[in-house]
Amino acid sequence: MKMVTVLTDARSIRIKGxxxxxxxxxxxxxxxxxxxxxxxxxxxxxxxxxxxxxxLDVTDLPINRDELKGxxxxxxxxxxxxxxxxxxxxxxxGPGMPPALKGGRxxxxxxxxxxxxxxxxxxxxxxxxxxxxxxxxxxxxxVRSTPQSLIIREPVRSGQSxxxxxxxxxxxxxxxxGAEIIAGGSVHIYGTLRGRAMAGAIGNASAQIFCRKLExxxxxxxxxxxxxxxxxxxxxxxxxxxxxDGDAIMxxxxx
Numbered sequence: 001m002k003m004v005t006v007l008t009d010a011r012s013i014r015i016k017g018x019x020x021x022x023x024x025x026x027x028x029x030x031x032x033x034x035x036x037x038x039x040x041x042x043x044x045x046x047x048x049x050x051x052x053x054x055x056l057d058v059t060d061l062p063i064n065r066d067e068l069k070g071x072x073x074x075x076x077x078x079x080x081x082x083x084x085x086x087x088x089x090x091x092x093x094g095p096g097m098p099p100a101l102k103g104g105r106x107x108x109x110x111x112x113x114x115x116x117x118x119x120x121x122x123x124x125x126x127x128x129x130x131x132x133x134x135x136x137x138x139x140x141x142x143v144r145s146t147p148q149s150l151i152i153r154e155p156v157r158s159g160q161s162x163x164x165x166x167x168x169x170x171x172x173x174x175x176x177x178g179a180e181i182i183a184g185g186s187v188h189i190y191g192t193l194r195g196r197a198m199a200g201a202i203g204n205a206s207a208q209i210f211c212r213k214l215e216x217x218x219x220x221x222x223x224x225x226x227x228x229x230x231x232x233x234x235x236x237x238x239x240x241x242x243x244x245d246g247d248a249i250m251x252x253x254x255x
Contacts, residue, residue, distance in 0.1 A: 149170065150164040209242040
């Protein structure tokens with residue numbers, strides 16, 4: 001009689017792959033100057049790193065284990081939680097350090113524009129064995145979606161995020177300070193944009209941002225970031241269209 005062996009039971013631990021959108025920080029030397037620029041970004045866009053998974057990319061960065069450990073500690077003191085380290089030699093990853101990551105799929109390289117040298121920030125899909133569909137996070141109200149667009153018929157409140165990398169996002173209302181919209185295509189806000197809007201988030205230079213009233217904390221198109229207080233004062237409080245021209249975000253008032 002043939003014997004069948006059961007390889008799993010009710011006590012088995014289930015392990016699955018997942019795909020998450022993470023921010024990738026790529027520091028440069030000297031590290032204290034880079035941290036100063038990071039503090040400037042955090043001060044001008046409150047909550048940008050709060051609760052957000054972050055990967056630290058140290059590829060080709062000439063630092064030793066103690067310097068890397070100090071950098072991770074300095075980031076933790078700023079409430080930047082490092083989920084993994086990319087591009088580090090095995091000898092750099094010591095006990096108590098975030099794990100080494102490989103195989104991340106880059107989405108878009110972005111730079112935060114300000115008067116000082118910029119900080120490179122990239123979004124990327126974290127290492128995964130089983131990619132999932134992009135998620136819409138913590139948005140209440142009626143939502144209608146198609147493969148190319150997502151329509152949200154209520155305001156997006158502070159602390160809420162909308163992530164839709166398959167196409168355009170349209171909000172029939174306002175986006176509060178501390179909220180964010182991340183779209184693979186264009187972003188349309190039929191109200192006041194006080195939070196963050198990121199269009200073309202996974203590589204789309206033709207994406208645009210439209211809003212009825214511009215009071216944004218941060219804007220981005222295809223990886224080029226712009227703080228709102230770096231934009232022309234005459235645009236604030238106006239209906240605005242923004243698009244990308246090379247490495248610069250352009251803007252004009254809408255009639």
